[in-house]
Amino acid sequence: MKKIAIIGAGSMAEAFISGILENGFIDKKNIWITNNSNQERLANLETRYGIQTTYNLNELFNQADIVMLAMKPKDVATAMQSIREHLTEQMLVVSVLAGVSMITIETLAKIPLPIVRSMPNTSAAVAKSATAVAVNQRVTEKQLETIKNLFRTVGLASFVEEEQLDAVTGLSGSGPAYIYYLIEAMEKSAVEVGLEKEMASELIVQTLLGAAEMVKNSSKSSTQLRKEVTSPGGTTEAGIRVLEEHGVQQAFISCIKAATAQSKKMGAELSSKLRTAEQPS
Numbered sequence: 001m002k003k004i005a006i007i008g009a010g011s012m013a014e015a016f017i018s019g020i021l022e023n024g025f026i027d028k029k030n031i032w033i034t035n036n037s038n039q040e041r042l043a044n045l046e047t048r049y050g051i052q053t054t055y056n057l058n059e060l061f062n063q064a065d066i067v068m069l070a071m072k073p074k075d076v077a078t079a080m081q082s083i084r085e086h087l088t089e090q091m092l093v094v095s096v097l098a099g100v101s102m103i104t105i106e107t108l109a110k111i112p113l114p115i116v117r118s119m120p121n122t123s124a125a126v127a128k129s130a131t132a133v134a135v136n137q138r139v140t141e142k143q144l145e146t147i148k149n150l151f152r153t154v155g156l157a158s159f160v161e162e163e164q165l166d167a168v169t170g171l172s173g174s175g176p177a178y179i180y181y182l183i184e185a186m187e188k189s190a191v192e193v194g195l196e197k198e199m200a201s202e203l204i205v206q207t208l209l210g211a212a213e214m215v216k217n218s219s220k221s222s223t224q225l226r227k228e229v230t231s232p233g234g235t236t237e238a239g240i241r242v243l244e245e246h247g248v249q250q251a252f253i254s255c256i257k258a259a260t261a262q263s264k265k266m267g268a269e270l271s272s273k274l275r276t277a278e279q280p281s
């Protein structure tokens, strides 16, 4: 891979850049990024990561073999309008956008393109993203290899059917936020039960890492592992009873379903908007 041009300079783009630089997958001279307005943000990324930033689209796209779309889904139409004349059929377009289909991207580009629709998460920053990827039929074997390498540099990467990506978004794309939400609750409770914040924080992180490693490495199911912690009449049982009374497990299930539905809805709204815009008046 010679050069990657990233359109959109927010949280996801930064997590990705941080992850790929950490692993030396691509030289910082070959990572180019732009956004639509916030010059200060670009300057900040340039200083912290030594990457290249520009508002000159000729410079951005010159010799780029990967173009990463990393703006919010609502901004994709405007962004594609400004970049589309710079896209060529040789460039591999990699989208990280929630809900936006490859057909929508191709419609906006107005030329046939090799497209990768991916759903990483912000743990890419520490090379622990859980990424799922779908590709269209124009992606070549060589590009497929590049994509595998690119996403495996920032964590786990699996290939899925495009239809599965809304569910992936609801589960692991948004997933880090659910875990942070749980950590927030554990932090608040730790102070209330009399622990010091710093020490509690260490205990919480280690507990999460340990539980994740157990699920990953043990042949036992998560249910079985939970039961092994729960002594009859003991502390865990008292705690879990409260979670059950509050319907916390069901709430998590509803949460993932709502996030999945939102991804589908965002994609459907965008394609319906595009269809309306294409109708002759």
Ligand SMILES: NC(=O)C1=CN([C@@H]2O[C@H](COP(=O)(O)OP(=O)(O)OC[C@H]3O[C@@H](n4cnc5c(N)ncnc54)[C@H](O)[C@@H]3O)[C@@H](O)[C@H]2O)C=CC1
Residues within 6 Å of the ligand: 007, 008, 009, 010, 011, 012, 013, 034, 035, 036, 037, 038, 070, 071, 072, 073, 075, 078, 079, 080, 096, 097, 098, 119, 120, 121, 122, 173, 174
């Ligand atoms: N934040 C997350 O955890 C994840 C986000 N994603 C996806 O990544 C994408 C970006 O999300 P975030 O980084 O969270 O958003 P963000 O709001 O932090 O960043 C969006 C960036 O796009 C830029 N932008 C907006 N319009 C533009 C245009 N016309 N041309 C060029 N740049 C433009 C903004 O200036 C900003 O730099 C979204 O599509 C989201 O669905 C995917 C996985 C995880």
Ligand SMILES: O=C(O)[C@@H]1CCC=N1
Residues within 6 Å of the ligand: 098, 169, 173, 174
């Ligand atoms: O909240 C969002 O829409 C994005 C997509 C996955 C994580 N963040």
